[in-house]
Amino acid sequence: xxxxxxxxxxxxxxxxxxxxxxxxxxxxxxxxxxxxxxxxxxxxxxxxxxxxxxxxxxxxxxxxxxxxxxxxxxxxxxxxxxxxxxxxxxxxxxxxxxxxxxxxxxxxxxxxxxxxxxxxxxxxxxxxxxxxxxxxxxxxxxxxxxxxxxxxxxxxxxxxxxxxxxxxxxxxxxxxxxxxxxxxxxxxxxxxxxxxxxxxxxxxxxxxxxxxxxxxxxxxxxxxxxxxxxxxxxxxxxxxxxxxxxxxxxxxxxxxxxxxxxxxxxxxxxxxxxxxxxxxxxxxxxxxxxxxxxxxxxxxxxxxxxxxxxxxxxxxxxxxxxxxxxxxxxxxxxxxxxxxxxxxxxxxxxxxxxxxxxxxxxxxxxxxxxxxxxxxxxxxxxxxxxxxxxxxxx
Ligand code: LMR
Numbered sequence: 056x057x058x059x060x061x062x063x064x065x066x067x068x069x070x071x072x073x074x075x076x077x078x079x080x081x082x083x084x085x086x087x088x089x090x091x092x093x094x095x096x097x098x099x100x101x102x103x104x105x106x107x108x109x110x111x112x113x114x115x116x117x118x119x120x121x122x123x124x125x126x127x128x129x130x131x132x133x134x135x136x137x138x139x140x141x142x143x144x145x146x147x148x149x150x151x152x153x154x155x156x157x158x159x160x161x162x163x164x165x166x167x168x169x170x171x172x173x174x175x176x177x178x179x180x181x182x183x184x185x186x187x188x189x190x191x192x193x194x195x196x197x198x199x200x201x202x203x204x205x206x207x208x209x210x211x212x213x214x215x216x217x218x219x220x221x222x223x224x225x226x227x228x229x230x231x232x233x234x235x236x237x238x239x240x241x242x243x244x245x246x247x248x249x250x251x252x253x254x255x256x257x258x259x260x261x262x263x264x265x266x267x268x269x270x271x272x273x274x275x276x277x278x279x280x281x282x283x284x285x286x287x288x289x290x291x292x293x294x295x296x297x298x299x300x301x302x303x304x305x306x307x308x309x310x311x312x313x314x315x316x317x318x319x320x321x322x323x324x325x326x327x328x329x330x331x332x333x334x335x336x337x338x339x340x341x342x343x344x345x346x347x348x349x350x351x352x353x354x355x356x357x358x359x360x361x362x363x364x365x366x367x368x369x370x371x372x373x374x375x376x377x378x379x380x381x382x383x384x385x386x387x388x389x390x391x392x393x394x395x396x397x398x399x400x401x402x403x404x405x406x407x408x409x410x411x412x413x414x415x416x417x418x419x420x421x422x423x424x425x426x427x428x429x430x431x432x433x434x435x436x437x438x439x440x441x442x443x444x445x446x447x448x449x
Pocket of ligand 1: 182184
């Protein structure tokens with residue numbers, strides 16, 4: 056039977072990881088996959104995570120199953136981290152999932168189950184795996200304008216015009232902060248305008264928030280998500296702990312369904328648990344337990360927040376350094392957007408040919424759409440990248 060299988064197109068981000076590994080050059084620079092790296096190129100285990108793991112090793116006396124929704128304490132801690140006090144706790148149904156991608160997948164399945172004809176509006180561009188999963192599930196994808204290739208900021212007028220074409224029951228997928236792949240984000244006034252359009256059209260927002268704490272700060276990065284969740288009748292939120300806790304391979308994420316209709320919470324909770332049971336039964340617990348321990352212990356939490364803030368500031372410094380170098384080398388301000396973008400990524404906004412030239416001539420690896428992982432740089436490689444960008448004619 057397996058001879059009927061067809062080859063699938065390789066995932067661009069993961070294929071690039073392999074190409075980088077296979078490149079023998081010593082001076083190669085990895086700006087590909089979205090993992091944080093320090094100045095030495097290491098993706099460190101955060102101090103609070105190490106400390107929590109130590110305590111867990113000493114105190115955990117059973118690995119028996121948790122609940123289908125995961126440990127309720129994880130849900131409580133994550134709902135508070137993402138939503139603060141924006142909505143009452145009993146307005147939120149939630150399940151732990153294998154990573155943020157697990158939450159995205161469960162959210163799409165929930166949408167398809169509730170409304171098989173729903174169209175899902177995604178930003179143009181968006182994280183390619185959003186579209187890949189939607190296609191895999193046979194769901195209709197509509198792209199809304201997002202990135203302005205001139206300013207490298209948000210094409211907000213285009214975005215709003217496209218969102219207004221949504222119908223009641225369609226879904227609008229938004230990035231909570233640190234937009235992947237562009238790095239261009241909405242300000243709070245723009246979030247408010249999005250909320251008004253959602254209320255006018257009756258479309259349902261789904262927010263993917265995978266980089267809370269990497270942009271302007273933990274609270275600031277959640278502000279758009281909180282505004283939406285507290286303003287609309289229903290919303291879905293997929294949150295990842297991979298990046299802000301640095302626990303990528305532990306696969307730790309959460310899906311939240313927020314509803315103003317309190318009577319609906321049990322049905323939502325039961326449906327989310329059902330979806331977990333169908334797809335993988337109990338969600339992974341190790342990473343979720345570490346996150347819970349950190350968020351509920353005053354000193355672990357303070358240390359985690361301090362380290363996360365260092366990570367955030369180091370990326371901002373690299374952004375400014377790169378923008379300054381490019382300003383000097385090019386004699387123009389056209390790269391100023393790099394210092395305005397937030398999060399791990401910036402879309403350089405150049406052609407695949409130039410991306411290829413940077414890879415082949417300079418050993419600089421960025422995703423084919425010209426997305427750069429800023430955390431892949433350090434003080435030594437910033438000038439090398441700037442020189443190469445100017446030489447290749449961006
Ligand atoms: C990325 O966008 O590079 C990360 O989210 C990793 C991934 O799974 O694609």
